[in-house]
Amino acid sequence: MSTRLAARADRERQIVAATRLLFDEQGVQEAAIDGVARAVGINKALIYRHVASKEELLVRLFEGRTEKVLAEVAAAASGAGSPRERLSAMARAYVLGVLRNLDSVHVYLREEHSLPPSALQQVHREQKAMRDHFERVIVEGTSRGDFVQGDPKLAALALLGMCTWVHRWYRPRGRLTESAVADDFAERAVRMLSP
């Protein structure tokens, strides 16, 4: 990468980081691009060379994050081991994904309605893909008798709800590490489905 391209990438990382902080503190409606520019230490006109609008900033916040967690969950879903072992690994990867992106998850869940339609469609596709991974392993485990009979979609939604909700109460540097919560919830997820 040329020095100039590297500098540009660096600047964009700073912009995204400042945006995340500002959106989380003030909400998207209240936050202004000026605030982002001030936080990064550049002027507003310069910011527009990097992003077209506040909505684009919002989209940038989530870019790559869900894809990464989705890839980890997909790998766990098609890995070796019994459906119970795979479901446990999937729940663990998902909880860690939420805990490692607390700020983005917070902003996203609050500001979903501010996303441009194309970005919203993308998010919905990713959410469906996530649910599908869980449903598939639940169906497989149920057909083997590892899991209780029941509505696999409802089971996936219950599990994802329990795991997503950690963003509301988890405090970094609190009494529980990310791993401790992820391990505990992975066990719970399997127990919730066990006969």
Place this chain on the structure above:
Amino acid sequence: MSTRLAARADRERQIVAATRLLFDEQGVQEAAIDGVARAVGINKALIYRHVASKEELLVRLFEGRTEKVLAEVAAAASGAGSPRERLSAMARAYVLGVLRNLDSVHVYLREEHSLPPSALQQVHREQKAMRDHFERVIVEGTSRGDFVQGDPKLAALALLGMCTWVHRWYRPRGRLTESAVADDFAERAVRMLSP
């Protein structure tokens, strides 16, 4: 109640209903008191005889709702029956509480940060009271050997997360009735804690 008081109460109910719809569609930041006035069919000046600000409207939306669900959960917690039976009844009451107030739960979770500090404190007190009810029954069940050993606070948070999340995916008039979801989740809650 005099006719005049009854008319006033009626008008206030209309205002709260219009607010709920508007806040849910547009978000609190975007929604204006004018919109509420238009929806109710009265002028803006008249609205201010009923409410002082948009924030007060937001507080009104939740008034009495959490208290009601909290009372139902408390009754189930201290009712007859084993800890498993009581936990099941509590989870059922809680899920029904969320499903019957979908619009308010939606607005609240998105707009919590717009609440005035005193209202926010009240909400946090109610959330803590809710968690405490669940924790108490979980501790009791664990000491009797009905539930697996584990962190009772984490167990309560997992359970409440799973149950609160229904507001994100439940579709009224969809394939599942409120009761069907509540029954299913009550079973899941108990299974999640069973050895």
